Amino acid sequence: MKTGYFYLCIADPEDPEAVVIDRHAHDIAVREIYGQRDRGLGSVGRYNLLADCYREAAQRIGEVPSKVQAVTWVAHIERK
DSSP states (O other): OHHHHHHHHHHOTTOSSOOOOOHHHHHHHHTSOOTTSOOOTTSHHHHHHHHHHHHHHHHHHTOOHHHHHHHHHHHHHHHO
8 A cells, every 4th residue: 555655646746645654654643653563554444544644634734645744754754
């Protein structure tokens, strides 16, 4: 799923459904760094729940989800 959404984000950055949930996006959403622990992102339900959280946040601030995910990812990486 991650790879498909990554493609969609590149193909159409304004797509309101496309958001990439990787380990960083997960850790940001749950407010905990999991390190090497399994995040369960292979589960469609868990992946979609987290993607919906990013979509909701994006909608609230009038942005596309991919931009919200990208900005939070950069901030997360820079604080390490």
